[in-house]
Amino acid sequence: MKAELQAGNSSSVSLQNPNLFPTSQSSISGALQGCLSSIDGACIERLLLHCANALERNDVTLAQQVMWVLNNVASSTGDPNQRLASYFLKPLILKASRVYPASINVNDSSGGDESFQRRPMSVTELARYVDLIPWYRFGFCASNGAILKAIQGFSRVHVLDFSITHCMQWPTLIDELSKLNEGVPTLRISVLSWRPRVPPSLNAPVQEVGQRLSNFAKFKDVPFEFNVIELTGLPHDQSSSDHLHYDLLIRLLMNDLSTLKIRDDEALVVNCQNWLRYIPDDRKMGNSSEIPSCRDCFLDMIKSINPCIVTVVDEDCDIGASSGLSSRITTCFNYLWIPFDALETFLPKHSLQRIEYESDFGQKIENFIGFEGVKRIEIFESTSKLSQRMVNNGFSSVAFCEDTIKEIKLLLDEHASGWGMKKDGDMLLLTWKGHNSVYASAWVPQRLTELEPWENSMLH
């Protein structure tokens, strides 16, 4: 056969140059080895990696081929592996399109809204959304537990809320405060006017959320105030990098504390819920030393306003900013199967709720896999790295009390039996079938007296 083909017309690439052609490792056979009878999760992962490799080598043809196979396997209403595959396929296609950018008019400026029109939710829909699986409620419960403990004795509480869930955490805190025997403190919640453009998306402005919270607090007889911190000076251009926002935020908070109206008699609570991973973490080399990343600056700023508790809840996914496509695919695939698997246990294949929930994770996948550089807006961090970072920035961890842990266990009992919890030092980890998903932690600024003198001098 070789001979025959070589005899053919050579208007295309010279047939005689075998060096142009990679070995079988690059072929689709490699991808499908071992998958001959079935295409399961491992196989899908392999296919994805093959596709990624092909793209990295600019082997668009092979990439197409693998994508074609994947496309026939993937389904947003199939089993979890199929559903995951469908969400991975899209960013890979986006990447392929960038290999030949002239041909494709892809609007890739936003974080992934261009094709799937996931409609924003109403406040009540969002209230239901956050309780679909414990993914968010776990963090709410743990954080509120730590907050309640930390504010004991204070008659005024100020919560600086950095989160992506539109204040869904606070009704339960308000409710708990209303039941305090030793007197109900005044509660003030401050949120930013801006948040990362990620799910879950709400169809109401933050002011409306605040209004409803105020109504609720009034109903509960909890003195309440809601502030929106305007980040003015933001460019309206949608395509501007989020870096700009964080820079502004940090500068704003550091230079203009009067905006926050921080008071001495208030217990100041900083709540970072699914927040830190959106703050850029690139460190650059300055003139003489490394310029700390945005993320470190943010933490430093937080420390400087001397909160009595800082709650940090985030996703326990171990992948850094500079990881290559293949490792991102593997990590992401091995992490996000968790919510997909969990939803599978109790929602039918065609459940709209499930599809919407999954598509929100799909947006994550799309951004994480499909974009590079500043456009990739999520930079995950494992629990150990986060711990290290917090310590480096001058915080020490605080354990959660037994009541909180009990409450979380009760919460998990209400959900599918695969959900569990474990401790990692002072942190709490939400697990699904034993795998870590979300962590919750609480921190206080290290007191100067706790530090060694040499540490102290390093901080200033």
Add this chain to the structure above:
Amino acid sequence: MNDSTVSVDSSSGNRTEAPPKPGAKKRNLPGMPDPDAEVIALSPKTLLATNRFVCEICSKGFQRDQNLQLHRRGHNLPWKLKQRSGKEIKKRVYVCPEPSCVHHDPTRALGDLTGIKKHYCRKHGEKKWKCDKCSKKYAVQSDWKAHLKICGTREYKCDCGTLFSRRDSFITHRAFCDALAQESTKVQGVAATPCADEDPKVDVLAPTAPQQPQPPAPAPPPPPPPPPPAALQAPAQTRVSTDVTASVLPVQTPDLLESTSPNPTITPIFEETLPLVNLTTSCSSGGSSGSSSNGSSSSKVFASLFASSTSTASLQSQTTGFTDLFRAISHPDHVPSIAQPSSSEPVSLCLAMNQGSSIFGTAGQERRQYAPAPQPAMSATALLQKAAQMGATASNASLLRGLGIVSSSTPHTGSQEWSGQLIDPDGASLTAGLGLGLACDGSSGLKELMLGAPSVFGPKHPTLDLLGLGVAANGGSSGGLSVLMTSINGGLDVTGSAPPFYGGEYGDEDIGRRS
């Protein structure tokens, strides 16, 4: 179990023979048996056996001897029903065979056979019954059934009519619910009963007296099942999108319908998760040939791209694909056209929806343990073949275009969008795939895969170029597809002589098909 004093009531004793009188029994404290009772120790096998009484003729099993006897009548066998004996029946108690169990001790025996059976199952038996909604497992079927009734049972009720099983979700909902927003005066009510938490007493809009979980005559709750303002973007078929009345655990249990809660909006929610299935199955046939109006699955797009010409409507759906699929999903009034196996398309590659079963397995392996997607038409091998054949049947449609990546409003024609590497789409273009990579030694691996899998090339189309590229002509990507194509061509020729591939001349109908 009757009164603890020894009773002449014949319904005491062996309860498997006497129908229990509703409300007539007074139970001993569990594990504190009548000291005069006869202690019976049954084996685990006996306790677990469900059908202990077996007909000798047809081997049909029965739980009760009486039932067996009645059955025997049908075989014209002598049968005998035990009569209720008039004399005093000795009370029996049963011990658990499990030595470590507290009920193994005769002084802690349980008073009835059914009880000991259930106890043994629950405590020492395998949990075979699982709740679909919350994955709780039970060893005793009646426990499981009882749980099903209450799983997702609402204990907290919002003014808007929504019921919640958990306080935190109830609180969160309540904080943002419209019903709260509409209250002008509030009377602080701390929950007195678990059933209705904090329902304010004074509210003209509140449908009921707050303490009753299931209000008798309901005015339907304020704005028709108060859809949150501006929220329900899904149009007419609101039954798929009303959120307010859905429970937090998004399950629709039969009891939701049975409950006396008159809220009419609850009813449609019952169908929330179900009808999508029905709707899609009903329209699958409509969607299978070519594009449905609401978008076809992306796999159908692929299929349509590469299908033989028998699939006439398929090319119209080139701009469907991900865009439309997702759009269809996001708009519940459109029936999402879920990929269904399409028998009308010879190269349909839709995979049926799979009932993936997740197995709680070892760490790191769970996600791999789903039942593999059923492959109604395509095994992995077949997919591989098809992938290689893609070029053989492709039209000018580009792969990516078919996936809907391009903006859907501007149809792209063939290969012209690719700059710089263009080859005449109509006749001469040939991807890297065909005719190339032949020297690659890696083809042997593929051949092994492809052995014995002859395929017939579909009708010829001028270009093989999936991206409209002709890229390989300039030495760009080659790689796997080329190898794949080669081996397929090598192994597939029907007449036995490999159809030669001529670069750039693949479009010639005479070439490549010898049969």
